[in-house]
Amino acid sequence: xxxxxxxxxxxxxxxxxxxxxxxxxxxxxxxxxxxxxxxxxxxxxxxxxxxxxxxxxxxxxxxxxxxxxxxxxxxxxxxxxxxxxxxxxxxxxxxxxxxxxxxxxxxxxxxxxxxxxxxxxxxxxxxxxxxxxxxxxxxxxxxxxxxxxxxxxxxxxxxxxxxxxxxxxxxxxxxxxxxxxxxxxxxxxxxxxxxxxxxxxxxxxxxxxxxxxxxxxxxxxxxxxxxxxxxxxxxxxxxxxxxxxxxxxxxxxxxxxxxxxxxxxxxxxxxxxxxxxxxxxxxxxxxxxxxxxxxxxxxxxxxxxxxxxxxxxxxxxxxxxxxxxxxxxxxxxxxxxxxxxxxxxxxxxxxxxxxxxxxxxxxxxxxxxxxxxxxxxxxxxxxxxxxxxxxxxxxxxxxxxxxxxxxxxxxxxxxxxxxxxxxxxxxxxxxxxxxxxxxxxxxxxxxxxxxxxxxxxxxxxxxxxxxxxxxxxxxxxxxxxxxxxxxxxxxxxxxxxxxxxxxxxxxxxxxxxxxxxxxxxxxxxxxxxxxxxxxxxxxxxxxxxxxxxxxxxxxxxxxxxxxxxxxxxxxxxxxxxxxxxxxxxx
Amino acid sequence: xxxxxxxxxxxxxxxxxxxxxxxxxxxxxxxxxxxxxxxxxxxxxxxxxxxxxxxxxxxxxxxxxxxxxxxxxxxxxxxxxxxxxxxxxxxxxxxxxxxxxxxxxxxxxxxxxxxxxxxxxxxxxxxxxxxxxxxxxxxxxxxxxxxxxxxxxxxxxxxxxxxxxxxxxxxxx
Numbered sequence: 001x002x003x004x005x006x007x008x009x010x011x012x013x014x015x016x017x018x019x020x021x022x023x024x025x026x027x028x029x030x031x032x033x034x035x036x037x038x039x040x041x042x043x044x045x046x047x048x049x050x051x052x053x054x055x056x057x058x059x060x061x062x063x064x065x066x067x068x069x070x071x072x073x074x075x076x077x078x079x080x081x082x083x084x085x086x087x088x089x090x091x092x093x094x095x096x097x098x099x100x101x102x103x104x105x106x107x108x109x110x111x112x113x114x115x116x117x118x119x120x121x122x123x124x125x126x127x128x129x130x131x132x133x134x135x136x137x138x139x140x141x142x143x144x145x146x147x148x149x150x151x152x153x154x155x156x157x158x159x160x161x162x163x164x165x166x167x168x169x170x171x172x173x174x175x176x177x178x179x180x181x182x183x184x185x186x187x188x189x190x191x192x193x194x195x196x197x198x199x200x201x202x203x204x205x206x207x208x209x210x211x212x213x214x215x216x217x218x219x220x221x222x223x224x225x226x227x228x229x230x231x232x233x234x235x236x237x238x239x240x241x242x243x244x245x246x247x248x249x250x251x252x253x254x255x256x257x258x259x260x261x262x263x264x265x266x267x268x269x270x271x272x273x274x275x276x277x278x279x280x281x282x283x284x285x286x287x288x289x290x291x292x293x294x295x296x297x298x299x300x301x302x303x304x305x306x307x308x309x310x311x312x313x314x315x316x317x318x319x320x321x322x323x324x325x326x327x328x329x330x331x332x333x334x335x336x337x338x339x340x341x342x343x344x345x346x347x348x349x350x351x352x353x354x355x356x357x358x359x360x361x362x363x364x365x366x367x368x369x370x371x372x373x374x375x376x377x378x379x380x381x382x383x384x385x386x387x388x389x390x391x392x393x394x395x396x397x398x399x400x401x402x403x404x405x406x407x408x409x410x411x412x413x414x415x416x417x418x419x420x421x422x423x424x425x426x427x428x429x430x431x432x433x434x435x436x437x438x439x440x441x442x443x444x445x446x447x448x449x450x451x452x453x454x455x456x457x458x459x460x461x462x463x464x465x466x467x468x469x470x471x472x473x474x475x476x477x478x479x480x481x482x483x484x485x486x487x488x489x490x491x492x493x494x495x496x497x498x499x500x501x502x503x504x505x506x507x508x509x510x511x512x513x514x515x516x517x518x519x520x521x522x523x524x525x526x527x528x529x530x531x532x533x534x535x536x537x538x539x540x541x542x543x544x545x546x547x548x549x550x551x552x553x554x555x556x557x558x559x560x561x562x563x564x565x566x567x568x569x570x571x572x573x574x575x576x577x578x579x580x581x582x583x584x585x586x
Numbered sequence: 587x588x589x590x591x592x593x594x595x596x597x598x599x600x601x602x603x604x605x606x607x608x609x610x611x612x613x614x615x616x617x618x619x620x621x622x623x624x625x626x627x628x629x630x631x632x633x634x635x636x637x638x639x640x641x642x643x644x645x646x647x648x649x650x651x652x653x654x655x656x657x658x659x660x661x662x663x664x665x666x667x668x669x670x671x672x673x674x675x676x677x678x679x680x681x682x683x684x685x686x687x688x689x690x691x692x693x694x695x696x697x698x699x700x701x702x703x704x705x706x707x708x709x710x711x712x713x714x715x716x717x718x719x720x721x722x723x724x725x726x727x728x729x730x731x732x733x734x735x736x737x738x739x740x741x742x743x744x745x746x747x748x749x750x751x752x753x754x755x756x757x758x759x
Binding site for chain 2: 028030031032034065067069072074076106118119120123124128130131133134153155184186188189200202259261264266268293295297298299300301302303304305306308334336337338340341342343344365366367368369380381383385434436478480483484485486488511512513514515517543545547548549550583585586
């Protein structure tokens with residue numbers, strides 16, 4: 001009988017235990033995976049041979065994220081592999097490993113992360129760590145991060161860590177240490193009287209500092225001088241002085257921000273300053289950096305106005321003073337490009353990327369939806385978007401007549417806050433009309449007029465010798481056969497007398513919701529001044545989606561260009577071949 | 587006595603199976619903070635819709651299929667709400683470059699669902715989103731029960747069918 005009871009207990013409690021495991025432990029493992037694999041081919045037209053490919057006929061970039069969460073505890077890791085890195089990715093990425101893992105715990109008002117983390121203070125003018133897989137960009141911070149919310153509306157953050165540099169582990173003095181704290185105050189939650197106010201105010205401020213050991217470095221400066229010899233001849237001598245740098249070990253920066261929202265109005269401004277920070281990107285000048293980023297918007301139903309402006313000077317901020325060039329690594333801060341990110345391929349041929357060491361930018365955008373059943377609105381409404389962006393140099397003056405601008409070891413140059421220079425970097429005026437004609441047909445048309453200073457944006461040469469003026473037109477037409485089947489046709493043209501001349505592009509995309517898509521595309525550089533380079537960049541692709549699994553295969557030519565996300569760009573060389581992409585979440 | 591054991595055994599099996607079945611989901615919405623368009627911080631694990639399903643979509647102002655998805659949903663959104671009580675949160679992963687342009691865009695396009703900002707991708711990472719658009723459906727108990735990657739014309743029909751099944755207590759898939 002005794003045994004019987006035991007069995008009964010087990011039988012009754014086993015399911016209860018199993019069930020409560022779920023309740024008490026409640027741990028959940030989730031994750032996602034992405035693998036991009038490319039097989040490359042030789043292509044006479046594009047000048048691609050086995051040797052230009054370095055005999056790397058196969059490239060693969062892949063990652064897998066695993067997240068474990070259990071109540072207030074979270075942990076995760078990302079496994080990455082670049083075997084070999086696909087063309088356009090830095091060869092230093094070659095390898096496999098776990099460049100990102102973390103454990104995070106929340107208890108009451110405190111949240112604590114150990115390991116690798118991504119963080120942003122304000123709009124990122126002095127600190128932002130982030131990743132963008134398609135760019136191969138990852139500046140995660142490895143260390144400690146704490147977030148503290150003593151009362152509703154107040155968030156204090158603090159962090160200390162070192163940043164990712166390809167696969168190189170941190171070793172003492174191999175790169176700098178980043179420290180920072182930030183406070184964010186949402187006044188309407190803090191002050192009782194403001195709770196119901198229509199005016200919503202947020203204040204914030206941050207401080208960041210980089211420690212990096214200063215190694216002894218020297219530079220030479222030449223002083224020409226004349227002397228008259230006893231027989232009356234003039235001889236020009238050059239005196240060479242060798243100086244030793246006194247490089248700042250700690251480079252601090254601070255920022256303050258303000259946001260005001262009232263009904264349809266929203267105003268944001270953030271100002272940042274950085275101590276003198278001689279480094280490889282500014283030719284080792286001892287000048288402080290400054291940045292201002294401000295936006296204004298007004299919107300009501302059917303209407304949106306957005307204005308943004310930015311002025312930055314000498315604001316490269318990296319956790320190693322000797323780091324420069326591409327791909328951008330060890331960035332501590334983030335200075336967004338101020339132009340609009342376009343969606344159509346030819347409109348992204350001439351993209352803008354921020355010039356951290358001196359730029360003035362402006363953007364304005366208006367969106368208006370003509371209401372349903374009005375003359376221009378028709379049955380479904382018509383949306384019109386107009387956008388203009390502008391980027392120029394800032395005014396830089398010599399500190400004295402003998403010292404050229406950007407001379408190493410000096411203050412570099414003088415500038416007035418918010419001065420606008422004469423050198424155009426970028427202009428973009430564009431219009432987009434979106435219209436649903438009837439239940440089957442959707443139409444979009446866009447026009448872009450762009451001015452692109454190729455030397456400034458691609459070569460870091462600050463002159464206006466190579467300006468590209470381009471006009472771009474797009475028609476995007478979707479026809480829905482029934483609930484599941486639709487065909488999208490995209491017709492694009494780019495006209496310019498400069499660079500590679502005129503382009504035309506056609507895309508046909510057949511979709512079977514929610515599972516299949518097939519597409520053919522051709523971008524044809526018919527106006528290339530060199531008739532041998534009038535190339536068809538054709539692509540055939542198809543994809544299969546099963547809820548969270550997505551597999552796509554593409555065969556064709558990739559044109560050379562800049563791939564930009566958020567104003568950070570990656571150069572993509574031309575290639576021909578087969579690309580397989582698998583993404584999945586679980 | 588034997589009969590009693592068999593019953594207890596069967597019962598326990600049912601409970602085990604049920605306990606397993608009820609866990610067949612992607613977990614609850616993670617506790618991650620995002621911002622409202624006014625600048626207020628809110629925790630995603632605290633969002634609720636009175637026991638009715640919630641749709642969460644990830645998008646960005648520069649993402650062509652996302653805009654298309656939201657335009658299509660916006661056309662039928664009011665009907666969805668009236669018929670099912672569903673609520674939708676569109677999470678913008680726009681970074682500092684474009685996040686301030688989100689509010690004028692959604693107003694200019696007259697989108698009616700809730701829009702929140704995930705400026706540095708914290709919520710995106712916690713939800714295992716590779717690229718937008720990525721859509722989740724949360725059931726009345728706050729569990730993520732369905733997700734879908736990408737957007738093809740007509741996919742929004744799929745979303746509302748899942749929501750309707752949840753409300754009717756039917757198994758999804």
